[in-house]
Amino acid sequence: MGWAIGAVLVLLVGLPVVAVWWSRRAIWSRSRPGHERDPFGDTMRRHGLGPAAMARVENAVLWGKRLDDPAERAAVVELAAEAAPRPTSRSRQWQVVSGLLWVAAAVGVLVFVVLTERWDSAYVWGLVWLIPTGWAVVGPRRALRRNSD
Numbered sequence: 001m002g003w004a005i006g007a008v009l010v011l012l013v014g015l016p017v018v019a020v021w022w023s024r025r026a027i028w029s030r031s032r033p034g035h036e037r038d039p040f041g042d043t044m045r046r047h048g049l050g051p052a053a054m055a056r057v058e059n060a061v062l063w064g065k066r067l068d069d070p071a072e073r074a075a076v077v078e079l080a081a082e083a084a085p086r087p088t089s090r091s092r093q094w095q096v097v098s099g100l101l102w103v104a105a106a107v108g109v110l111v112f113v114v115l116t117e118r119w120d121s122a123y124v125w126g127l128v129w130l131i132p133t134g135w136a137v138v139g140p141r142r143a144l145r146r147n148s149d
Contacts, residue, residue, distance in 0.1 A: 039082055047075045064142025073147040080147070083140035 044054050049071060057075045060067050061083060067073050112118075 039079060043075050043078055046078075047071045049075060060147065061143045062139045064139040064146060066143075066146040073149070076143050076147040080140040080144040 040054060040058070043049070043057070049057065053069070053072055056067060057072050057079065059065065060076045061079045067076055
């Protein structure tokens with residue numbers, strides 16, 4: 001019975017002490033509201049866009065679409081330039097290698113599913129999830145190319 005009371009006291013005193021100690025750590029001092037960078041909000045204010053226009057801009061950046069409104073196109077170019085990676089020669093090599101591995105995985109899953117006729121298995125869903133991932137990776141570059149004048 002004594003150990004149970006001791007455990008409760010340790011929890012009642014120890015948890016608040018640990019919580020105070022944890023909250024004073026340096027990691028929490030970096031996350032101050034209002035000081036974080038907001039690329040979408042900054043772009044929205046800079047180009048005078050509303051929420052509906054910003055939704056179209058975000059959609060165009062993600063899927064690489066071309067927009068007609070000049071202000072929206074400028075916002076797409078600005079956001080896509082931030083989102084598109086600036087490849088170095090080494091990162092470009094890794095992109096090519098990982099892209100080839102991704103294609104090999106997709107083809108391997110497709111061949112496996114066709115040969116085993118297991119269309120209801122998780123492998124098909126893996127393939128279904130791989131395809132949009134590859135499409136989303138090239139979206140900002142495509143948006144930058146289509147909306148730049």
